[in-house]
Amino acid sequence: MRSVQVTGPGTTGFVEIEKPVAGPADVLVQIRACGICGSDGLYISVGGIPPRQGATPLGHEPAGEVVEVGAEVEGFTVGDHVVLNPMASSDGIIGSGGAQGGLSEFVLIRGAVAGTHLVTVPKHIPFAVLALNEPMAVAGHAVNRTAPKSGDKVVVFGAGPVGLGAAIAYQLRGAHVVVVDIVPNRLEKALKVGAHAVINSAEEDVAARLREIHGTAPRSFVRGERPDTDIYLDAAGAPVVLETILAAAKHGATVGVVAVHKKPVPVDFGSLLTTELTVVLSMGYPTEIFEVTRDIIDHWERYELLISDRIPYAEAQRALELGSTPGAAEKVVVTFP
Structure with missing residues (x-):
């Protein structure tokens, strides 16, 4: 699968990596949208985040669809739409120094627990709006x-x-x-x-x-x-x-x-x-990551107004440049096929 990563100071690229497979306690999510944050530009400018210097997967505002569910996992079925808690991943913060990034085609949630790692959301809400969940938690x-x-x-x-x-x-x-x-x-x-x-x-x-x-x-x-x-x-x-x-x-x-x-x-x-x-x-979201999801569900049309640019995944590097340039855009969201 493809993953957008920091490949060196000031540079990013699509990197081909192995697609993860869900184990008995895991959930595999196909990413359908991921927001761009100003901090992505910082990670790029310094060449990644130690200990993943020069090989940092990007994207910490993901939303997607469940495509594999381990036999031991409760609360999810294939086809569920979900938002993720990037800070709860067992292999590091998603898109912020961890082993995985939301600007990848798939993200594996190991030891998946509903309400801790991810939650389901109604299917009528656009994925681009759901990708606002993380910054709205901030x-x-x-x-x-x-x-x-x-x-x-x-x-x-x-x-x-x-x-x-x-x-x-x-x-x-x-x-x-x-x-x-x-x-x-x-x-x-x-x-x-x-x-x-x-x-x-x-x-x-x-x-x-x-x-x-x-x-x-x-x-x-x-x-x-x-x-x-x-x-x-x-x-x-x-x-x-x-x-x-x-x-x-x-x-x-x-x-x-x-x-x-x-x-x-x-x-x-x-x-x-x-x-x-x-x-x-104030920094981060100790408890708010899924508290805010309820507001987005109830008022998604209002939150949708925050999005200024929807850019296809094939142009993710352009999205990163746009989202990292002060004044160039308000909120950029990358959309996946």
Whole structure:
């Protein structure tokens, strides 16, 4: 079978490898769609992930169809549509340094347990939408870390896939959601997926607009008028975002960071002391990988709006290049025959 792998620093290629066969406790999945993540570009640029340097199978956002089921496996039949938990694979994280990648024609789930390694999903949902399950789990964990309540006022910075996924999750939990970005078409998409309002930070004063939308926080020992926003989520990763948040946050607000900051961001904790902010960081999805699947099943048409490009597997290298180029695309999904 074919597998897209990192073949050296800055290079990828289709590699012919042996097709796996399911043992008594295993499930073999034929991959039907796999999303492209910005981290794929990082893996390519550095030549793979040790200990698989130079031979890293790519793709950690897969969805597919069950084609073989071991005799000891319960809960699956041939033909089931499934989403996978890349982090639960016994031979390493799928597509992120493990022995297998979702940009391969088949993935073998060893010791397959329903609800741990993979779950079945309704067959009417497009595989490309199901391939959003992993990044939406990342977004779901970020939302969980900020502990929203119904009625909370939330602002999400960054209208990429994770930011928009978080916006959907906040809205489904009853929060009032504002999305901030500098790209007009991304802001339009934010409104389509359920954001109540958007702010173009290249053209508008974010704090002033938040005061208009969320109101002004009650007076406290924090200086200046502050928006009455309860939760701020950084899904953008630009230093100016944290600067904007910390300058605007009211007393007792929660600040979540799910974005990857590639450079240190200086913070003046002396000036922040009176705000008594709660700051939480978010990475991965300890419990959310299949929790978010329920939301995708119930609202798949809304999640489908996140996909900007569907590219056939034969052009997977073009998909990787597109998905790794900032601003070139929003969410790229590779589709298999």
